[in-house]
Amino acid sequence: MRRKPFGSTQETPVLVGNFGYVLVDAGRIDEGIAHMRRALGIDSNLTYLYEKLGDVARMRGDEAGAIREFRQAIGTSISREVLSAGSALEPRVPVPYWIEPFRAVMQKSPI
Numbered sequence: 557m558r559r560k561p562f563g564s565t566q567e568t569p570v571l572v573g574n575f576g577y578v579l580v581d582a583g584r585i586d587e588g589i590a591h592m593r594r595a596l597g598i599d600s601n602l603t604y605l606y607e608k609l610g611d612v613a614r615m616r617g618d619e620a621g622a623i624r625e626f627r628q629a630i631g632t633s634i635s636r637e638v639l640s641a642g643s644a645l646e647p648r649v650p651v652p653y654w655i656e657p658f659r660a661v662m663q664k665s666p667i
Contacts, residue, residue, distance in 0.1 A: 569595040569596075569598040569599035569602060570595070570599075570602065572591050572592075572594055572595040572598070573591065573592050573595030573596070573599075573602050573604075573605045575588075575591050576588040576589065576590070576591025576592035576593075576594075576595060576605070577592065577604075577605070577608055579591060580592075580608060580612060585612060588612075589609065589612060592605045592608065592609060593609075600632065601632055602632075603629045603632045604629075606625045606626070606628045606629035606632060607625070607626070607629045609625040610622045610623075610624075610625030610626040610629065613625055
């Protein structure tokens with residue numbers, strides 16, 4: 557069976573985003589960012605990609621960029637949780653693992 561090359565019609569936002577994630581981890585950062593942005597352009601609910609983009613921004617020393625990405629991740633995550641909760645009276649949203657580093661960044665340089 558012949559496999560279709562990357563870029564075929566079987567692409568999904570998750571596949572494209574995951575490929576970008578792996579590229580970043582492999583050191584091909586700019587290429588990985590481009591894939592993650594492309595995936596987010598198709599499906600903006602891929603919270604983990606915003607988290608990774610925030611990590612990349614922090615790694616590059618771009619604290620403001622990191623804060624923007626983490627805020628987007630928080631907003632996406634909370635929106636999804638609130639919509640699935642079914643009741644605004646029960647705001648029980650799980651705290652993502654990266655919230656403490658985010659708070660630390662916010663305390664150092666609030667925007």
